[in-house]
Structure formats: C-alpha cells, structure tokens
Amino acid sequence: xxxxxxxxxxxxxxxxxxxxxxxxxxxxxxxxxxxxxxxxxxxxxxxxxxxxxxxxxxxxxxxxxxxxxxxxxxxxxxxxxxxxxxxxxxxxxxxxxxxxxxxxxxxxxxxxxxxxxxxxxxxxxxxxxxxxxxxxxxxxxxxxxxxxxxxxxxxxxxxxxxxxxxxxxxxxxxxxxxxxxxxxxxxxxxxxxxxxxxxxxxxxxxxxxxxxxxxxxxxxxxxxxxxxxxxxxxxxxxxxxxxxxxxxxxxxxxxxxxxxxxxxxxxxxxxxxxxxxxxxxxxxxxxxxxxxxxxxxxxxxxxxxxxxxxxxxxxxxxxxxxxxxxxxxxxxxxxxxxxxxxxxxxxxxxxxxxxxxxxxxxxxxxxxxxxxxxxxxxxxxx
Numbered sequence: 001x002x003x004x005x006x007x008x009x010x011x012x013x014x015x016x017x018x019x020x021x022x023x024x025x026x027x028x029x030x031x032x033x034x035x036x037x038x039x040x041x042x043x044x045x046x047x048x049x050x051x052x053x054x055x056x057x058x059x060x061x062x063x064x065x066x067x068x069x070x071x072x073x074x075x076x077x078x079x080x081x082x083x084x085x086x087x088x089x090x091x092x093x094x095x096x097x098x099x100x101x102x103x104x105x106x107x108x109x110x111x112x113x114x115x116x117x118x119x120x121x122x123x124x125x126x127x128x129x130x131x132x133x134x135x136x137x138x139x140x141x142x143x144x145x146x147x148x149x150x151x152x153x154x155x156x157x158x159x160x161x162x163x164x165x166x167x168x169x170x171x172x173x174x175x176x177x178x179x180x181x182x183x184x185x186x187x188x189x190x191x192x193x194x195x196x197x198x199x200x201x202x203x204x205x206x207x208x209x210x211x212x213x214x215x216x217x218x219x220x221x222x223x224x225x226x227x228x229x230x231x232x233x234x235x236x237x238x239x240x241x242x243x244x245x246x247x248x249x250x251x252x253x254x255x256x257x258x259x260x261x262x263x264x265x266x267x268x269x270x271x272x273x274x275x276x277x278x279x280x281x282x283x284x285x286x287x288x289x290x291x292x293x294x295x296x297x298x299x300x301x302x303x304x305x306x307x308x309x310x311x312x313x314x315x316x317x318x319x320x321x322x323x324x325x326x327x328x329x330x331x332x333x334x335x336x337x338x339x340x341x342x343x344x345x346x347x348x349x350x351x352x353x354x355x356x357x358x359x360x361x362x363x364x365x366x367x368x369x370x371x372x373x374x375x376x377x378x379x380x381x382x
Contacts, residue, residue, distance in 0.1 A: 018074040037083035046280040047114040063093035088118030088126030112339030120149035141345040178334035282318035
C-alpha cells in the first residue's frame, strides 16, 4: 500500500473516483479537521472527534492505520483537500505479523459508527468501492463495518464496484449492535421505558446503598482522583486491567477535551466505583467502569449507572452509549441499531491458510476470525 497517492477508479455514480491514501497516525491526524467537517456533512457528527484516542488504542497500536479518501477532484494535494471535495472516507488498520504488513485490513469498529464516513445514500457504495481499491492495491482481505443507513442493495453495489476479470470472494452480514439508551426529560420517565426488573434494581440497590454505605456521587473526578487511588481500586476491582491501560484511562481523562470521569466515594475517601468516557453532540459514550470487589450485594455497578443517567439528564444529554455494550439488564432497553460488515478476500494461498487455521488463532478475541468461521456467513464469488 502506498503512503500517499492518487488512484482514479472506473466510475462513482456521476464520475471518476480519485483516491488519496494516508498511512500512519501522524499523517492521518493532519486531516483531523477535514474529517470532523466531513462527519458533520454526512450526518455522523462526532464520529471523528476522538480520532487520536482510537488511533492510539492498545489494540490498534499493533496495526498500521490507513485513511482512504474518495474525492471528486485530483487537482489538489491531499493536505489541501476540503470536506466538500470528498465523497467519503474510510479508516482501516492493517494487521502486522512479526513487524511486517499482512495485507489484512479491518475497520476495528464493531458498532460501525466511526470508520466509514459518507452520506447515508452513498455509504454502501463507498464501502464497496474502497474494498475494490484496496484489493487492487494488493490486499489479501478487507473487512469494513458500517452503519447501513440505506436500503440500496449490496449486491448492486458489488456488481458495479467489483466488476473485472479477477474473481474474489465476498460476503455481507448485518448485526444487531444496540448499545444506546435514549434519555428522557426526567429519571422516572427514562426508567419507565426500561423493563420492570431493571427499574426495580436501579431503584432498590441505590436505596440500599444510600442506607447502609456512607458514600457520595462525584460527577467530575478529574480534580480529586489520583493515579495512586486509581491503581488501588484497580487492584481491588472485579476486573483488573493492565497498568498501561490504567495509565491511558487516567491520562486521557485529564488531558483530552470531552473526556469525563464519575465515581462513588466513601466518606473514608476510598473509591468503590469509577466510570469514564466521552461527551459530544448530546451523546455520552461510556468507555470503561471499575467496581470494588466484596460489594456484590450492593451492585455498585448498577448504582453508578443510576447516578450517571440522572446526571446526564440534568446536563441535557440526549443519548447514553455503552462502548462494546453491557451485560447489565438495561441492555434490553437499548435502541434498535444495526451494523453491516462487508468482507472481500482474494483467492490466494495465504487466505486459504488463514481460513483453515482461524479456529486455532484465538477467534474468541478477534472479530475478523469470528466472521471467517461463522457458519451463517454465505460467500459469493464475484
């Protein structure tokens, strides 16, 4: 794959598609403002607001990021291009094996919210066209996840985008990825939309803890939480994380605009629960949560969610999103949302061996491998 280049495709709706490609985090971040503007034009406000955060996520540091831009013009340099000149943008990551590129590309965006940026009516075509471009540049396999937002047939998209002498395997799948709660004007109105069991637990555990535990809710922990306290809670939490992840949470919460942290702290000063995430455009996105062990009977995880919902309503938040979902029963109250996956792969020995060996490569931790092994996926040759 080239670091920066121009490629003119066959056609894109009303004319030729010109591709610009940027490789690496530093180069991609130079177009952060353009991508933010493009998101606003495409009805995906906020999708690229935290670009640096996701580019430097632990799971993405092991891959090489590429930004593929589809432009309506090629008479300007990539760094002079405007959002209005773009038909779409796709952020993909190439897996590295022993330090070398594998030519396996994925969007690393399970919910399909922030990797494929394009107007709703063009989103599927942009995805199919980028797949074709990457394959022609030497990719072995490409997996893109996106918000469908269009009734346009993927079959038609691929017939137009993938036409040519060389045959490739491709498939699509649609998944339910609801992880968003629509907040109402009051806490009671919001809880009324949840199931009876969830409403009861959110109220019961909060009353029980308020009566038996001496604690307070901190709606902004950034000025009072120390790294030492965060480390102490992590060691005593139900699901401890690595030190590097802990440091990243602390640093981003303090230094990056839009990040927040809330918590439950006892009168002794000990934290019993912390929760952090990002806010943008009326949406609050929860990235992580830590709960102290030994407090199962109080369900502190449920309690902090109750306080968070109440606080977000008070500050005017419209939606609450849980990155990666949540096992909590409130998941039954999530808005209905879908993601679509498009997968294209070459007919090569490398891909054949990858598919054959996928079940021995820890597929439970890798969405790409899970997709390749899924019996529900129906492959087509085009």
